[in-house]
Amino acid sequence: MEMRKAQxxxxxxxxxxxxxxxxxxxxKHDLLDFLQDGKTTKEEVFLRLAEPSSTxxxxxxxxxxxxxxxxxxxxxxxxxxxxxxxxSLVLSFxxxxxxxxxxxxxxxxxxxx
Amino acid sequence: xxxCQTALAILMATLLLTACPVxxxxxxxxxxENVADMVPAFIQERKTTREDVFMRLGEPDAxxxxxxxxxxxxxxxxxxxxxxxxxxxxxxxxxxxxxYYRRLIIRFDPNGVxxxxxxxxxxxxxxxxxxxxxxxxxxPCLDIWGKDIPAKFNWPxxxxx
Numbered sequence: 001m002e003m004r005k006a007q008x009x010x011x012x013x014x015x016x017x018x019x020x021x022x023x024x025x026x027x028k029h030d031l032l033d034f035l036q037d038g039k040t041t042k043e044e045v046f047l048r049l050a051e052p053s054s055t056x057x058x059x060x061x062x063x064x065x066x067x068x069x070x071x072x073x074x075x076x077x078x079x080x081x082x083x084x085x086x087x088s089l090v091l092s093f094x095x096x097x098x099x100x101x102x103x104x105x106x107x108x109x110x111x112x113x
Numbered sequence: 114x115x116x117c118q119t120a121l122a123i124l125m126a127t128l129l130l131t132a133c134p135v136x137x138x139x140x141x142x143x144x145x146e147n148v149a150d151m152v153p154a155f156i157q158e159r160k161t162t163r164e165d166v167f168m169r170l171g172e173p174d175a176x177x178x179x180x181x182x183x184x185x186x187x188x189x190x191x192x193x194x195x196x197x198x199x200x201x202x203x204x205x206x207x208x209x210x211x212x213y214y215r216r217l218i219i220r221f222d223p224n225g226v227x228x229x230x231x232x233x234x235x236x237x238x239x240x241x242x243x244x245x246x247x248x249x250x251x252x253p254c255l256d257i258w259g260k261d262i263p264a265k266f267n268w269p270x271x272x273x274x
Contacts, residue, residue, distance in 0.1 A: 054172055056180050057225065061164060063172035088171025092164050101164070105171035107145040 025071030032073060032089070035102050042097040049075055052091075064089040066104070132196035137210055139192045142239070144257060145174065148187035148217050152230045156219065163225040170217075175259025177269045180225075185217040186257025190239060205244035212239035214255035218262065 034040060034048055045062065052062040053076070065076035065085035076085040086109060091102045147170060155161065155169060163180065167173075173183035193210025213236045220229040235255035242248060256262075263270050 054176070056167070056176070057163065061167060063167065065172065090167045090171060092168075101168065103168040103171075105147065105169065107147045107171050108141075109146065 025069045027067070027069040027072035027074045029072035031066075031075075032104065035091070035099060037099050037101055040099040042093055042099075045091060045099070049089075060093055062091040062093075064091075132198040132206070135195045135197055137190070137193045137195050137208065140190045142188040142190055142212065142253075144186055144188045145171070146187060147171065148185045148215055150215065150232070150234070152217065152232050156227055156230050158227050158229065159222075161227045163221050163227075166219060166227070174257060175262065176272045177262075178272045179269050180221065181223075182218065182220045182262060182266075182268050184219075184257070184259035184262060186214070186253075186255075186259070187216070188212060188214045188253055188257055191236075193239075203245050206242065208239075208241040208250075210239050212237060212253070214253050214257055216255060216257050216259070218259075218266075220266075220268065 031048075034044065042059075042062075049064055053065045054063045055061065056063075066073045066087040066089055067076055067085045068074070068087065073087070086106060088105045088107050089102065090105065092100050094100045153169070156166065163183075166183070170185055174186045175184040176182070189212070191211035191213055193208060195206055195208040197206040198204065213234070215232060215234040218231050218233065219227055222228040233255060237254035239251055239253075241250035258274075259271055262268055
């Protein structure tokens with residue numbers, strides 16, 4: 001009986017050690033599915049993706065930094081020195097604030113010039 | 114000067130004799146990787162717009178305060194050697210490696226169209242060192258963050274990071 005108890009304890013210990021190494025994916029595959037050229041507004045973009053990492057041409061162009069895990073895309077925080085995400089999302093809006101064009105650019109790994 | 118050289122030689126000899134050398138393979142320096150070794154063919158002066166550039170290359174690493182120029186920077190370690198020392202409860206190390214940098218510099222006209230584009234490259238040693246949790250590293254010999262652009266080209270100031 002004591003032996004069995006020890007085995008269970010060892011198994012539980014091993015499981016705890018192994019599970020500590022795993023990470024839970026927090027990304028979303030459908031994070032960017034709402035983006036539709038000619039339809040999506042700046043407000044919707046703000047509401048879904050929060051503040052962009054940068055804006056250009058008086059707010060006509062937004063950029064976001066994104067990472068990717070097994071769950072899908074995640075938005076990276078504010079700018080820091082060095083590149084901090086696998087992707088750069090670029091959104092350009094028309095004068096009414098409607099998405100005109102967008103592009104998800106891979107900036108790290110698996111890039112072939 | 115001579116005393117300085119002697120001290121440096123003693124320090125290097127001490128490092129070699131006491132620290133464990135660890136070979137470091139080539140690795141990323143944490144920069145973006147989508148900067149080719151030539152100006153991309155899609156960038157054409159008086160034709161390509163700022164929006165076109167952003168759509169293809171993403172957010173730049175440096176930008177002018179008035180968006181009139183941008184820099185895309187890339188750096189890669191070519192490998193080197195690290196000297197690691199441990200004594201008591203502390204540890205320290207020095208890394209010396211070859212590094213290769215390139216930066217794509219693009220200037221736009223007032224209409225947001227490419228006026229000028231050039232690619233610069235440079236290879237040089239990269240140093241890093243630290244003791245316990247404190248450390249630092251050398252700044253790239255080619256400024257991939259574009260701080261030197263305004264002075265070098267007499268262009269508008271860089272937007273603050």
